[in-house]
Every structure is written in structure tokens, then in C-alpha cells.
Amino acid sequence: MASVNVDKLSLKELVDLEAKVKKALALARDRERSELKKKMADLAETHGFSVAELFGATRGRGPGKNKSVGIAKYANPENKADTWTGRGRKPNWLVDRLKKGSKLGDFEI
Structure with a gap:
């Protein structure tokens, strides 16, 4: 390795x-x-x-x-450690971006 x-x-x-x-x-x-x-x-x-x-x-x-x-499907472009699996409540960073007009697909890993 x-x-x-x-x-x-x-x-x-x-x-x-x-x-x-x-x-x-x-x-x-x-x-x-x-x-x-x-x-x-x-x-x-x-x-x-x-x-x-x-x-x-x-x-x-x-x-x-x-x-x-548990596998993350979406990540915050400003901080890749902020992730979301696509299940449950959307994280605040994602909600804020979606309100500003971004699409969910923009954050796929």
C-alpha cells in the first residue's frame, strides 16, 4: 500500500x-x-x-x-467533512443553499 x-x-x-x-x-x-x-x-x-x-x-x-x-451521498462544497446520507432531516448548510437556488444534485459526492 x-x-x-x-x-x-x-x-x-x-x-x-x-x-x-x-x-x-x-x-x-x-x-x-x-x-x-x-x-x-x-x-x-x-x-x-x-x-x-x-x-x-x-x-x-x-x-x-x-x-x-450510513454512506454519505452529499457534501458541503465549503467543508467536505459536512456530509449527509440523503436520509432524515436535511442539514442546515444544505437547506440554506437550496433556498438560494442550488439544486440537490450540485452537492452529490
């Missing part, structure tokens, strides 16, 4: 790097979670059980709903 000398990066570069790291962490967690679920299902099956029998059925999640919600 290539090393990055963070001491020589500008503030903008550091903020961009932080956003990339947060996104990579979220994706890695999702990947690890799905791999662990698969291993647990395989192990339960080898002993004649299902995961639902051992841990109970997962409530509130239908097919296709195991997508992670």
Missing part, C-alpha cells in the same frame, strides 16, 4: 482524504458484515440449523433492504 505524507497535504486535500477514508471504512464494514453473515449461515447449516432458528428472525428487513444507510 502506498503511504501518504499527511504533513504535506493542504487542508482541502486532507478533507478530501478524510471523506474517502470514511467511505472506504463504511464499504469495508459492509463487506466484512456480509462475509461474517455468510460464514455464520454456513456454520449453522452444517449443524442442521438456520440463522433464524438460532438468533430469531430479523424484523423490519425485507428482501433488498440490507443496503447500508
Whole structure:
């Protein structure tokens, strides 16, 4: 893996790097979670059980709903650390910009 000398990066570069790291962490967690679920299902099956029998059925999640919600989709152009996933209440920085005529698509990551 290539090393990055963070001491020589500008503030903008550091903020961009932080956003990339947060996104990579979220994706890695999702990947690890799905791999662990698969291993647990395989192990339960080898002993004649299902995961639902051992841990109970997962409530509130239908097919296709195991997508992670925590990944940011929108970012403040002035401060890339200010992000929003697109769910829940819009952050103040976004509401202010939308009132001034900007479009939501302008802030997509």
C-alpha cells in the first residue's frame, strides 16, 4: 500500500482524504458484515440449523433492504467533512443553499 505524507497535504486535500477514508471504512464494514453473515449461515447449516432458528428472525428487513444507510451521498462544497446520507432531516448548510437556488444534485459526492 502506498503511504501518504499527511504533513504535506493542504487542508482541502486532507478533507478530501478524510471523506474517502470514511467511505472506504463504511464499504469495508459492509463487506466484512456480509462475509461474517455468510460464514455464520454456513456454520449453522452444517449443524442442521438456520440463522433464524438460532438468533430469531430479523424484523423490519425485507428482501433488498440490507443496503447500508450510513454512506454519505452529499457534501458541503465549503467543508467536505459536512456530509449527509440523503436520509432524515436535511442539514442546515444544505437547506440554506437550496433556498438560494442550488439544486440537490450540485452537492452529490
